[in-house]
Amino acid sequence: MNPFLSLKHYYEVPKYPAIELRAFTHGLMPRSVPAMMQRFTEDWQQQGVDAWNHIPNHWKSDSSEQVGWWNLPEYLADAFIAPMLGAPAGACILLPNVHAAITSLMTCDHLFRHRKTVVVSADAFPSVLFPIQQWAALYQLEIRLIPTDTDGFCDQDSVYAAIQADTALVFLSHVGFTTSEVLSHTFLREVAKKIHQIGGLLVVDGYHATGAIPTDIDGMEADLYVGGLLKEASGSTGNGYLYIRPGLDLKPRNAGWFADAAPFSFNTSPAWHPTVRRRFMGGTTAIAPLYHAIEGLKILLEVGIDLVRAHTLALTAHAIDHIKALPITLRSPVEPEKRGPMLILEMPHADHMCHYLKKHHIFTDSRKGNLLRLAPFVWNNQTEIDQTFEFIGDTLKSKSYLHTSFQLEGPVT
Ligand SMILES: Cc1ncc(COP(=O)(O)O)c(C=O)c1O
Numbered sequence: 001m002n003p004f005l006s007l008k009h010y011y012e013v014p015k016y017p018a019i020e021l022r023a024f025t026h027g028l029m030p031r032s033v034p035a036m037m038q039r040f041t042e043d044w045q046q047q048g049v050d051a052w053n054h055i056p057n058h059w060k061s062d063s064s065e066q067v068g069w070w071n072l073p074e075y076l077a078d079a080f081i082a083p084m085l086g087a088p089a090g091a092c093i094l095l096p097n098v099h100a101a102i103t104s105l106m107t108c109d110h111l112f113r114h115r116k117t118v119v120v121s122a123d124a125f126p127s128v129l130f131p132i133q134q135w136a137a138l139y140q141l142e143i144r145l146i147p148t149d150t151d152g153f154c155d156q157d158s159v160y161a162a163i164q165a166d167t168a169l170v171f172l173s174h175v176g177f178t179t180s181e182v183l184s185h186t187f188l189r190e191v192a193k194k195i196h197q198i199g200g201l202l203v204v205d206g207y208h209a210t211g212a213i214p215t216d217i218d219g220m221e222a223d224l225y226v227g228g229l230l231k232e233a234s235g236s237t238g239n240g241y242l243y244i245r246p247g248l249d250l251k252p253r254n255a256g257w258f259a260d261a262a263p264f265s266f267n268t269s270p271a272w273h274p275t276v277r278r279r280f281m282g283g284t285t286a287i288a289p290l291y292h293a294i295e296g297l298k299i300l301l302e303v304g305i306d307l308v309r310a311h312t313l314a315l316t317a318h319a320i321d322h323i324k325a326l327p328i329t330l331r332s333p334v335e336p337e338k339r340g341p342m343l344i345l346e347m348p349h350a351d352h353m354c355h356y357l358k359k360h361h362i363f364t365d366s367r368k369g370n371l372l373r374l375a376p377f378v379w380n381n382q383t384e385i386d387q388t389f390e391f392i393g394d395t396l397k398s399k400s401y402l403h404t405s406f407q408l409e410g411p412v413t
Helices: 033-052 072-085 098-106 126-139 156-162 185-197 276-280 288-293 295-303 305-324 350-359 382-398
Strands: 092-095 117-121 142-146 167-173 201-205 224-228 240-244 343-346 365-367 371-374
Touching (some): 033 288, 072 092, 072 240, 072 276, 072 288, 072 295, 092 098, 092 276, 098 126, 098 240, 126 167, 142 156, 156 167, 156 185, 167 185, 185 201, 240 276, 288 295, 295 305, 305 343, 305 382, 350 365, 350 371, 350 382
Parallel strands (some): 117 142, 117 167, 167 201
Antiparallel strands (some): 092 240, 224 240, 343 371
8 A cells, every 4th residue: 555645635525534435426626626716716807708818827837838718628638638648739628528529429420421330338338328329320320239248347359349341430438337347458459450440430438547547548549538527536527528539530510619710700601620629619618617627637647647546456455355254246357457446346235335334424325226336546545445344344244224214315426
């Protein structure tokens, strides 16, 4: 366990003793966020509409780079998302969410002119799967939805085999949201090579890898990589991102006026912006979320994603040691290289357990009544893992969580 990684002081933590294990949903708020939001209101107050063109560079105060609300989605993506992915400047952009990115991609109907199938692993998140299904119906595409294997993991052989000469796009999750399985760069690269041979594209959803798993976009050879900053990256809502491989020419038909090459020229026929990433912009950008987008990622990049990964692997390994001694089934991979930042545990009445834990200030989440989800992160330590699993062990033994009457709360995102 790395003692250096006790990063609690960078985040707002509850005032009372609590163990926050929900990095997989909405990471803790970085301490710097209130000041950043204050800067948003000050910029608005002091610059008014001119803030679109110029504001102080709150993100890199020692930099002379020109920042304004207009270029913020590109600027922040170049300054923070690109380094996280090992991508060059000009390839990434911040967008409201993954759904917006995938929907825009699916409106690039030229991708489907000669290729009529898309391959999707069934563990794709609904923000990916739903737009694919909707647009595929419109274009009369065949969706090859590859079922997961009996353990719920991506069936890699079947995905690979399903890519045929008529395949336009392959969609894979870098980290599966139902199991936390990590797909290796090696496998993703093999898929990329196969789809490239026939002129199609590989699209990777990296939401649960963002800020948590070292990612080398060149190493995986993905054509598009989407994700968001809400979870481990603690960027809160409204902040997804998209990487587009340089040289790829895409023209999403749902583009808005921010995708116009000359948005202020009263054009009745807008022209495509020469920069491909700008074509994925729709209408006027929601600026306020951009002020909190990067605060968490900045912490993680400064520490180094390798170190973050080593820390979470150590914590989840320690959790697994506890789990082995308890009547709980692990639904996430045991192998470190395949194990993402989240652990999914199967137990009867997991929803009751989740609620009982919450009453005792241990924060997890439950799904489907029998799955407990938790993700220790940079604000957690080994002692908290011990406390959590000792408490779960005692609770399972006493069955006290089953005897408490309560109203189930809704799940978290
Ligand atoms: C794998 C994955 N992709 C995407 C999302 C979020 O999608 P969106 O940004 O459209 O809300 C999530 C959220 O839970 C997710 O787990």
